[in-house]
Amino acid sequence: MTGRRRWSTDEILEAAATLLRTGDAESFSVRKLATALGTDSSSLYRHFRNKTELLRAVADRVLLATMTGHHPTGDWRHRITALALHLREAFGEQPQLAAIWGRYGSGGAGSRLAMEEMLQALRASGLPDQEIPVHYHRLVILLVALITSEAGLSSIxxxxxxxxxxxxxxxxxxxxxxxxxxxxxxxxxxxxxxxxREAAFADILTAHLNDLAARIPG
Incomplete structure (x- = not known):
C-alpha cells in the first residue's frame, strides 16, 4: 500500500500562501491547509509547531524573496528608502500576506536579511551605536504600519x-x-x-529620515 506523499516545507508554505491570498489569518487553519494538500494535520505539525509559526514562515518567504534580489547602493538614506520601497512593492502584490506580517511578524532568514540591511544603513549614517537600536525600532514600526495599512486598503x-x-x-x-x-x-x-497613498508613503518616510538626519552628530 502506497503511503501519502511527503510534502516539503517550501511546498507547504506555497500552499499556505495560496490559501491566504483568498482569505485571511482568521479563516486560515492548519486543517484547511492539510485538506488542500490531501494530507492530515499531524503531517504538517512535523514542520511547524503551530499555526502562528506557520504564518510567520509564510510572511518570511516574502521578505526572503525581496531581500534575495535586493542590492543596496548609495548613502544611508537611499538604502533605507530603497529597502522600504522594495518591501512596499512586495507586500503590495500580496496584501493578505502583509496583514499576516503586520500581525505576526517574522523571524526567519528573510527577516534577518532585512534587519541586517536596515542596521547597516543606520550605522553608515553616523549615528552613535548606542542610539541605533531605538531608531531602528521606530523606523520598523513606521514601515510596518504604513505597508500593512496600505495593503489593507488595496485589498478591498x-x-x-x-x-x-x-x-x-x-x-x-x-x-x-x-x-x-x-x-x-x-x-x-x-x-x-x-x-x-504612494505620495503619502514617500512624504512620511522622508519626514522621518529628515528628523533622523538632524540627530546625527556634526
Missing part, C-alpha cells in the same frame, strides 16, 4: 472602495458647521484615506 474590492468613498463624502461634506467647524472649513480639501 472596487465596489467596497466606491461605497467607502461615498460614505466619506457624506460624512465630510455633510458635516454641520455648528458642531464641526474645522471639518466644515476644510471639507473640500480633505481627501479619503486611500487617496495619494
Amino acid at each position: 474590492t472596487p465596489a467596497e472602495f466606491t461605497q467607502g468613498t461615498e460614505q466619506f463624502r457624506v460624512a465630510v461634506l455633510g458635516a454641520d458647521p455648528a458642531h464641526f467647524p474645522a471639518l466644515s472649513h476644510f471639507a473640500r480639501e480633505i481627501r479619503p484615506m486611500g487617496a495619494d
Whole structure:
C-alpha cells in the first residue's frame, strides 16, 4: 500500500500562501491547509509547531524573496528608502500576506536579511551605536504600519472602495458647521484615506529620515 506523499516545507508554505491570498489569518487553519494538500494535520505539525509559526514562515518567504534580489547602493538614506520601497512593492502584490506580517511578524532568514540591511544603513549614517537600536525600532514600526495599512486598503474590492468613498463624502461634506467647524472649513480639501497613498508613503518616510538626519552628530 502506497503511503501519502511527503510534502516539503517550501511546498507547504506555497500552499499556505495560496490559501491566504483568498482569505485571511482568521479563516486560515492548519486543517484547511492539510485538506488542500490531501494530507492530515499531524503531517504538517512535523514542520511547524503551530499555526502562528506557520504564518510567520509564510510572511518570511516574502521578505526572503525581496531581500534575495535586493542590492543596496548609495548613502544611508537611499538604502533605507530603497529597502522600504522594495518591501512596499512586495507586500503590495500580496496584501493578505502583509496583514499576516503586520500581525505576526517574522523571524526567519528573510527577516534577518532585512534587519541586517536596515542596521547597516543606520550605522553608515553616523549615528552613535548606542542610539541605533531605538531608531531602528521606530523606523520598523513606521514601515510596518504604513505597508500593512496600505495593503489593507488595496485589498478591498472596487465596489467596497466606491461605497467607502461615498460614505466619506457624506460624512465630510455633510458635516454641520455648528458642531464641526474645522471639518466644515476644510471639507473640500480633505481627501479619503486611500487617496495619494504612494505620495503619502514617500512624504512620511522622508519626514522621518529628515528628523533622523538632524540627530546625527556634526
